[in-house]
Amino acid sequence: MASIAGSALSFARPVKAVNTSSLSFSAARKGNAFLRLHSVPKRFAVCYAAKKDTVDKVCEIVKKQLAVPEGTEVCGASKFSDLGADSLDTVEIVMGLEEEFDISVEESSAQSIATVEDAAELIDKLVAEKSP
Template sequence: MASLTSSSVSFKCAVLPSSFNSKNHGLKSSVSFWRANQVKPRGLSISCAAKPETLEKVSSIVREQLAMTKDATVTGETKFSEIGADSLDTVEIVMKLEEEFGVTVEEENAQTITTIQEAADMIEKLQNK
């Protein structure tokens, strides 16, 4: 059995009322371990997931920008590339997000966004500054 020399722990968090039931709201946490011969980032990564209403608004903006139907399935894990967004579409989505949420996204941050969840998380991070 190979020994582990690297590990990663990821958490998603949110401010929730004490009566909140995580099983009914799909909250996830994960712990990942890698074998010694795999190259993975080291350290602990903790991030707070965006509020459901932010995620829904971002999803709505993405659907609108890509001319998708309102009932098209788009989740936080949906990658822009999976729903047909090219680099120009992504730039337009970021511009619309800036307009709708009243934030400014730096170009280097915009280039790292690959999923709906990442976009929503970034929006909330910028709003909290």
């Protein structure tokens, strides 16, 4: 079920919505709240599965590593390739993430990272596994 607090949306479960022109969420039972959004900007995202703090840190590391020009938007849905990263840049980003979060990313996992959100989700998973 969705709720609106100020201008933020929150959901019981993580929901992704990227590159959509219209969204509609409704509850299955009568009487539950529903939310409909129309004419949504193409880069609209409802929320991320990864923690917001993790996504924010990853965004900062990506901006720094790729020397992204000031004013360029970097968010969870941002693809490394769209930001000008090649395979070497991606390896360097992963190394920066490993250092920042004190984790070790397997090569097979690193190859599946294409977006900031992918990286943040993997980081949250590895940090959770590392915690006793």
